Amino acid sequence: MSHFKSRRSFIKTSAMASLALPILGTSILSCKSEKKDLNSTSKKLKILILGGTSFLGPHQIAYALSRGHSISTFTRGKTIPKIHAELFKDVEQLIGDRENNLKALENRKWDVVIDNSGRKVEWTKATAILLKDNVGLYMYTSSTGVYYPYLTGNLSTDTKLVLEMPEGLTEDEKYEQDYGIMKANSELEAIKAFGEDRTTIIRPTYMLGPGDRMDRFMHWPVRLAEGGEIMVPGKKDDSIQYVDVRDIAEWFIRLAETKTAGIYNGVGPANPQTMQQFINEASKSFDKEHHFVYIDDYDFLKDNEFYFSIPWIIPLDKHYGSARVTNAKSKKNGLTFRPLNDTLKSILKWWDSEAVSNERRDKFNSNLKQMVEKEKGMITAWNSR
Numbered sequence: 001m002s003h004f005k006s007r008r009s010f011i012k013t014s015a016m017a018s019l020a021l022p023i024l025g026t027s028i029l030s031c032k033s034e035k036k037d038l039n040s041t042s043k044k045l046k047i048l049i050l051g052g053t054s055f056l057g058p059h060q061i062a063y064a065l066s067r068g069h070s071i072s073t074f075t076r077g078k079t080i081p082k083i084h085a086e087l088f089k090d091v092e093q094l095i096g097d098r099e100n101n102l103k104a105l106e107n108r109k110w111d112v113v114i115d116n117s118g119r120k121v122e123w124t125k126a127t128a129i130l131l132k133d134n135v136g137l138y139m140y141t142s143s144t145g146v147y148y149p150y151l152t153g154n155l156s157t158d159t160k161l162v163l164e165m166p167e168g169l170t171e172d173e174k175y176e177q178d179y180g181i182m183k184a185n186s187e188l189e190a191i192k193a194f195g196e197d198r199t200t201i202i203r204p205t206y207m208l209g210p211g212d213r214m215d216r217f218m219h220w221p222v223r224l225a226e227g228g229e230i231m232v233p234g235k236k237d238d239s240i241q242y243v244d245v246r247d248i249a250e251w252f253i254r255l256a257e258t259k260t261a262g263i264y265n266g267v268g269p270a271n272p273q274t275m276q277q278f279i280n281e282a283s284k285s286f287d288k289e290h291h292f293v294y295i296d297d298y299d300f301l302k303d304n305e306f307y308f309s310i311p312w313i314i315p316l317d318k319h320y321g322s323a324r325v326t327n328a329k330s331k332k333n334g335l336t337f338r339p340l341n342d343t344l345k346s347i348l349k350w351w352d353s354e355a356v357s358n359e360r361r362d363k364f365n366s367n368l369k370q371m372v373e374k375e376k377g378m379i380t381a382w383n384s385r
């Protein structure tokens, strides 16, 4: 299970989890954000989503369609929507490749473009330049990974970002740093083309919810639903952060409706939460007996190669502040949060549905079995220290 992977695997998984990462002076990026009526749905928008068929995209589409907007997606046609699949008959699906074929986007007009699929700085540069005269607002899906290395707490949109790969890093360190640098520079390219007043940057932390293509969080709802003894890594007062993908998706669309530019962290929960509070709140969602064993010694966890169990990440060194990202500005600008109970229940409902293949569930369950065995061993060693 991912929790026990080596340091190198941890780095890679973290990076893939979109959170390993970078930067420099976002002070120069602090865009205007006029307060507007966040509930306004008067104008029906034409929205282009670069991407749209994986995890975040389908939730954006579901909400946008429910509010009367029209949607075009731009993908290679490889990723088949596994959630809200039935809605795609009402979506214009443009085909191309951000690497080398943007033809389908030429000479077209939209009110808003949402760039979910930005994986390279050049991709964002090219689409932003291509669309700047034909689209009103560029919304770029960034990541809190831009704050990597997370050396301090209180990470805000005024925090300076790393924009260039520092000298002297090992290959592993470069790998870990690369994602955030890419996201930070992509943000700049969007702003360069559209200007601060027509660019919205959202930096989500770990997004949880139905439709996730990664299994990194499934452990919690599945184990909590089963009950019994569960190991909890970290100190009870370790800070943790996560956000429901649907809260991010819906906020995107409301910001689009109000043409709200600026840079925002997409981070929940609403108020700071400790690991113990997370565990207590999460366990209340399930009518089961739980016995939680907290292992709060970071050295012991490291000796067992246990670095994270999303949403918890060992808060040491470059990961000290990974769950210490501010969200006051986002809340002020309309980010809302559904209860954790809803997130957990929705994930489990989706997990047990046909949207998830038996193959995926079987693989997860087999990994989970190994993980539980490993945990048992750790608990025994912990109790007999």
Ligand SMILES: NC(=O)c1ccc[n+]([C@@H]2O[C@H](COP(=O)([O-])OP(=O)(O)OC[C@H]3O[C@@H](n4cnc5c(N)ncnc54)[C@H](OP(=O)(O)O)[C@@H]3O)[C@@H](O)[C@H]2O)c1
Pocket: 017, 018, 019, 050, 051, 052, 053, 054, 055, 056, 057, 058, 074, 075, 076, 077, 078, 079, 080, 096, 097, 098, 099, 115, 116, 117, 118, 141, 142, 143, 144, 203, 204, 205, 206, 207, 208
């Ligand atoms: N998951 C998290 O917790 C998290 C946290 C922070 C930030 N983020 C960011 O959130 C964003 C949203 O991710 P998502 O996967 O959920 O978005 P999505 O919009 O649902 O799906 C991603 C899309 O990218 C398309 N795509 C991939 N390569 C492409 C290419 N070369 N040309 C054109 N389209 C391409 C895929 O379709 P095809 O394969 O068919 O091309 C797919 O539709 C990402 O930028 C990620 O970095 C995620």
